[in-house]
Amino acid sequence: MTNQGRRLDEWEMREQICEVGRRVWQREYIASNDGNISVRLDDDKVLCTPTLVSKGFMKPDDLALVTLDGKQVGGRLPMTSEVKVHLEMYRQRGDARAVVHVHPPHATAFAVARQPVPKCILPEIEVFLGEIPVVPYATPGTQEFADAVIPFMEHHNAFLLTNHGALTVGADPFECYYRMETVEQYCKILILAKQIGDWTQIDPNKVMDLLRIRQKLGHKDRRVLQDAELCSYGVPGEQCAAAREGADGDKAFIEEVVRRVVERLKTRS
Ligand SMILES: [Zn+2]
Known part of the structure; x- marks a missing residue:
């Protein structure tokens, strides 16, 4: 309707x-x-x-x-x-x-x-x-x-x-x-x-295809405005940081990702 x-x-x-x-x-x-x-x-x-x-x-x-x-x-x-x-x-x-x-x-x-x-x-x-x-x-x-x-x-x-x-x-x-x-x-x-099981995410390049369709339909999307940055899988093996950053900069999550990356670097060195 x-x-x-x-x-x-x-x-x-x-x-x-x-x-x-x-x-x-x-x-x-x-x-x-x-x-x-x-x-x-x-x-x-x-x-x-x-x-x-x-x-x-x-x-x-x-x-x-x-x-x-x-x-x-x-x-x-x-x-x-x-x-x-x-x-x-x-x-x-x-x-x-x-x-x-x-x-x-x-x-x-x-x-x-x-x-x-x-x-x-x-x-x-x-x-x-x-x-x-x-x-x-x-x-x-x-x-x-x-x-x-x-x-x-x-x-x-x-x-x-x-x-x-x-x-x-x-x-x-x-x-x-x-x-x-x-x-x-x-x-x-x-x-x-x-x-x-768990959530699986669409490949970031394929997501950009979807966002382009979204744009063509006349919908604004800040991820297109800011280019592909937001949909890159920033942390190998972790869930996409952009996806988990759904709360527009969920500070606690970002800090957690940084903590895990630092930890991983420590165990490698
Ligand atoms: Zn209410």
Whole structure:
């Protein structure tokens, strides 16, 4: 289901938010009243889900109308307390028209274990989704939480939120939903693969082929901007440093790699 480039009217947008709410609830990406969804209506107005309502059972007129600076100007139910991160996304990215935030179990498992999502494993992920950064923890619902996502917004469409969940951005609620499905399925496959063996990565040169396809499809990817450096297997016998560096410079991991390399050099000398 896509809008095929057609601009939806406000009622259709309300219906799409409710439909996506039903799907994320049915797929168990959320429990109880968790999660939130929004759509940018115009330069200053955003429709968002209300707080303390199950996203699986919303009706179009349950939604809240909010200005870009966070004032609720419509709707009988109070807006989600997470609206700040949605509004920040719209302020930072002109192409952002919708945002979905939920807690899909497999993706959230990575966020809780504070494990960066490895890259260069499945072709479709590299072509259609790109890197999935892990945003540092901040208290949900605060401006600090919204601010924590800002440094990752420009180059990514899907984000894991440390000890919390996942967030996607797109042209409409369905694009966000599909991106969320992709993130969750990828994380599920990674966890299953780990149980029967280990992750194996695609050869870096082949990854660059995928990134070129990604670029041709009009998706930006900082790995192409920075050339092939990020996808070189820096440490022989170790997992690709670039892939493990999914948290945008996971300092602890880099230090660990350096420690192991130093150790290996010591044992050789
Ligand atoms: Zn949440």
